[in-house]
Amino acid sequence: MQTVSMAGQARLLEMTYQRLHTSIMVLPLVALALTLFYQLQHDARWMWGWFGFYVVFAATSHRLRRVFRQDQGRRDAADLMRRWRPRLELCALIHGAGTTAPVVIAAGHASYDFALLLLVTNAAILAGNATHQTPVLSVFMRFFMTGWNASLLVQPWLFPQHWYFILPLSLLHTFTMYRHSHTAHRFFVHQVWLEERGQQLSAQYREARDAAEAALAEKNRFLSTAAHDLRQPVHAMGLLTEAIALRNRDTALAAPLSDLRLNLQSVQLMFNSLLDLSKIESGQVAVRPEPLLLRPFFNELEIQFLAEARSRGLRLRLHMPPAGAAVQADAALLRQSLSNLVHNALRYTPQGGVLIGARRRQGHWRIEVWDTGLGVALEDRARIYQPFYRPQHAWHINREGHGLGLAVVARCVDLMGAQHGLQSRLGTGSCFWLQLPAAAPGPCPASPRSQPARPLQGRCLILDDDPHVLGAWSALLSSWGLQVCLASDARQAFAHVDAGQAIDVVLCDQRLRSGESGFDVLLALLARCPQARGAMVSGEFDAPALRRAEDEGYLVLKKPVDVADLQALLSRWLAAPVDAAAAVEVPQP
Template structure:
C-alpha cells in the first residue's frame, strides 16, 4: 500500500506539471491566422484568397476564439479589396457566433464592422450612434484585439465626420492598446499609427503628420506591409500638397498608386487617382484629368465608397468643362452635388458650388456663375448661422444652469438662516422664564446655535463663490470659442479684400459688397461677445479721465451716417455750444455710445434718430432718441440683459443677438455712470446715459480712433514676411498682399521663417501669428526675427481676448493686432512702415 500511494502521488504531481504546459501550448490555428492577418497588410487580395480557401478549417472550428479571429481577418481583407458581399456575409456569421456562444467579443466586432460599412456608404453618423451603444460591451470584451479595433474604428469615424478633437483620444487609446496585445501587436500598432498621422493632417498640423509618417514607414517596411506603405506615401503627398510642393505630392501619389495596383487595393487606388486629378486640375491639365477620374470612379465603385464616387465624378465634370464640354461637365458636377446634399455633407456641397462657379466664370458664363455663387453664399450663410446658433445655445444653457443653481443655493441658505433666527428667539424666551441654571443652559445652547449660524453663513459664501466660478467659466468658454471662430473669419476678411481689388466685372460688384457687409456683421457679433465677456469678468480696460463728449459723439455719429442714409433714416446730432467734458473711461464710453446709436438705427425702419447732450445739475445727459418700433412696458426691465430680444425684434431681418445693450449696461456700471430708457411700443424709444461733468477742458483725453479712409487701389512697394500655421490663412494673406502689389514671403513655423532670411529675403514688415505650431511661441519668434532685421517693423496677430504673452508684448511696446484684421485699417499701417524703408534693388 505505501508503494501504491507513492506511485499515485507521483502521478498526481506529473499531471499537475503537465496541465500548465498543455495550457501554454501554442494553438496552431491561431498561429496560422496571425500569419494571414499579417499577409493582409502585404497583399490583401492574396490574403483574402487564402482565407477563403481555409474556410472549412477555420469557419467550423470548435474553438470560438479561432472562429472569431478567422471572421475578423476575413472581413478586414474583404474591406481592403472592396468585396462588399464577403463583408456582409462575415458580419452575419459573427452575429450568429455571438448569439450561439454568448460571445461579447464577436458581437462588438460585428457592430464595429457594420459601422465601418455605414461610413463607407456615407452614413457616418449612423455608424457612430451604433458604436456609442456598445461602449460598455467593448470594455467587457475578453479579447484585447477587439477593444483595440473598437477604439480605432471610433477614432476613424469621428475623424471622417470632422470631429477631430473627439477622435484624438480614441486614436491614442488604440495605439496604447496595440502595444499590449499578446498577438498581432506590430500590425495593430502600424494601423493605429497610420490613422493617427492622417488625423494630425486633418487637424491642420502637417509637420506633426509628416513626423509620424517618418516614424511609421520603417515599421511598415519591416513588416512588408505594402498596403500601409501605400497609404503612408499617399498621406505624404497630401502634406506636400498643402505645403505647396506639388512635384513631391505627385511623386508620392504615383508611388501609392503603383502599390495599390500591384496589391489590388481598390480604395487606395481610387484615392491616389483622385488626388492626382486634384493637382492636375490646379495646373489646368484638363485632358489628363478625364481618364484618371473615370478610372477613379470605377475603383471607388469596386470599393463601394459612394462618397468617393461623387468626389471623382465632380472632378470629372470640372475636367470636361475645362475642355469646353460644358453641358456634359455640368451634368456630372450637379449629380455629385445632389449626392452631397442628400448625404447631408453641406461643407463639401458648398466647396463644389464654389468651384463650379469658378469654372462657369472661366468659361465666360457669367450669369450661371452669379447664380451658382448665390447658391454657395446662401449655403455658407446657413452653415455659419447653424454653427453660431449652436455655440450661442450651448453658452446660454450653461449660463442659465449656473444661474438656476445659484438661485437655489441662495434660497436654501436664506431658509436655513431664517430657521436659525427662529430657534434663537425661542431659546431667548425660555431663558427669560427659567432659573439661573436654565439661563446658563440657554446660553450654552445659544453659543451652539451661533456656531450653526456661522456655518450657514460660510455655506452661503461658498455658494456665492460657486456662482462666481460658473460665471468665470462661462466667460472663459466664450473667449475660447470666439478665438476659434475668429480664425476663418480672419481669412475671409483678407480674401474679400483681395477679391474686391481684383474684380473688374461690374456684375460681380454687388456680390463683393454683400460679402463685405456679411464680414462686418460677423465681426460685430464677435466683438460684442468679447466685450461682454471682458466686462463681466471684471478685467481692467483703462483709466478714467476727462473726455471731450462733443468730439466723441461727432466721431460716433460720423461712423453711422452713411449706414443711416442708405436705410432712409435722418441721423442728427445736437451738441451744447460751450462744449461738454465728462469724467469717464474713454474706451468704455466710446463702446457704450457706439452701441446705443447702432441699436437705434437697427430698430428704426423709417424716420429719424436724434443724438443730443444736455446739462443736468452737475452731470451731462446723453440721449439717443428714435422713431422706431419701441419696447413694450413688460419687456423694458429685461432689455439690458444678455441675449434678450423683444417679441417684435424677431420680425426684423437685422435684429442683432441681444448683446449690444448688455454691453452698454456693463460699460456704464464700470464707469460709475447711470443709464436707462423711456419707450412706447410702436412710437419709438429714448435711451440715456448720465455722466459726471468735468470742468477742466485742458486735460481732455482724445475721443478715440478716427474713421479709417477707404483703401486706394495704388500698389504698394516693399517686402513683407507673414507667419501663420493655418494654410488657409496664409493663402488669404497671399491673395491680399499680391493684390496690393507687396512682395511677400510666407512661413508656418519659426524655422521656416529663419530659412527665408537665410536665403536672402530682407523684409520691411513682419506679421507673426501668436499661435504657431507645437514648440513655437509667436512672440518669441517675432522678437528673434526683428532682432535679425532691425530695419523692419513688426506686429503680432492674435485672436485671443487676453493672455500673459499678449500683456508682455504690449508692455514691451510691440504692436498687437486683433483678428479678424480690417484691411481698411491694415493698409495705412503697412503704407507707413514701407514708406520708412529704402527701395530694394532686386527681388528674391
C-alpha cells in the same frame, strides 16, 4: 414639533427651559411674601416648609441649568432632546405641584383676603407660563395639570362661602389659558420654522449665487481659451471677402458681395460683443479715465456707420458738439459704448434715420442717440440692458441681433462710473443716452479710420499657424499691392529674413501650434529687421504675452481684424521710411 427639524425642536426646548427656570427662580420670593402674610393670622410652619422647598428647588434648577448649557455645546440635537425633555417635564410637574401646595395648606382656615390673594397669584403665574413655557407643549401641560387644575379641586374648601361663583370664573380662566397655551405653542413653532426656512433660503441663495459665479467664471474661461479658435475662421472670411470685393469686376456680384460684407460685420459684432461682455464680467478690463474731446468720436461714428446707414436707406445725422467739448472717460470703453448704441439704432430703424448729438447738463455732457425706429415698451425697459434679451417685437424687424450690444454698453458705462438711460415711445422711436463728467479739453484720440488710404508699397511678413488664414492674408494684402511672405512658425519666418528679403511689416499671431510665443518671435524678428514695424494679432483677450506686448508699447490687433483699420494702419506705416529707433517701439495708433 414635527414641522421643524430636530435642531429646531432643541431650540424650542431651550426656550421652554428658559421660561421654566425663570418661573422657578422667582417662586421663593413669592413664597416668602405669601408666608409672611399668612403668618400674621395663622400658624405658618407648613408655609415656611413650602418656602424652604422652593429655595432648594431653585438652587437645584440653577445647577441643572448649567449642566443643560454644557450639554448644548457637546451633544447633538437628538441626544439633547432624549436626555432633557423628560427632565424638563418632571421639573414642570414638580413646579406645578409646588404652586398647588399653599392652596392645600390654606384650605378651610385661611382668611378670605389671603385666599383671594393666593388665587390671583396662581392665576398670574399660570398666565405667564401659558405664554412663555409653551414652545414644548408637553412641559407646560404637566405644570398646568398639577398646578392650577389641581387647585380647582380645593376651591370649595378655600372659599367655603363664595366658591359657587369663584369656581365658574376659575373654570373659564382654565379654558382660556388652555386655548391660549395652544395658540402660543403654534406661534413659537411657526417662528422657529420661519427661522429655519429663512436659513434654508439663504443657503439656497448662496449656493445658487456660487453656482452662477462658477458658471460665469467657467464661461469666461471657455471664451478666453476658445476665443482664438472661434475668431480664426471669421477672421479669414473677412480678409477673403475684402480681397474678393477688391478684385471683383463683375457688376452682378457687387450686391451679393455687399450683403456678404454686412453679414460678416454682424458676425464680427456678435463675437466682439460676446467676448467684450465676458472680459468685462471677469474683471479683466483696466479703466483709464482721461480728458477726451468729443468731436473726434463723432467723426469716427460718421465714418464707421455712414455707409451702413445708406445701405439700409436711412439718414445718419450728427449734431457736432463744440470744438472744446470734452469728457472724463476711458477712450476704449466710450468708443465701444457709442458704437454699440449707433449700431443698435440703425438695426432697429426700418425707415427714417438716426441722429447723434451732445448737450451740456450741469457739469456733464450727455451724448444722445435718437432714432425713428421701433421704440421700447415700458415693460421691456427694465430688462433691455440684460445680456441676450430682445423685446419680442424686435424679432419681426431684424433677426441679426443677439441682445448683447446694450448689455455691453451698460457694463462699459458702469465701469466708467457714468450714467446711461433711455427715453422711448413704442412705435415712434427712442433716445439712448450716456452722461459723463465734463473735463478740460484733452488729447484728440487717434482714429485709423479718419486717415485717407494711400497706395501701399512694401513687404509684409505674416506669421500664423492656420493655412486658411495665411491664404486670406495673402489674398488681401496682395490686392493692396503689397508683397507678402508667409510663415507658419519661427523657422520659416527667419528663413525669409535669411534669404535677404527686406521686411517692412511683421504681423505675428500669438498662439502657434509649434508652442512658440508669438511675441517672443516678433521681438526676435524686429531685432533682425530694425527697419520693420511689427504688431501682434490674436483672438485671445487675456493672454499674459499680449498684456506684456501692450505694456511695452506694441500694437495688438484683435481678430477678426477690421479691414479698414488695417488698411489705415499699413498706410501710415508704409507711407514713409522709418528710422531704426522707431522700428522697435511701435506706438499704438
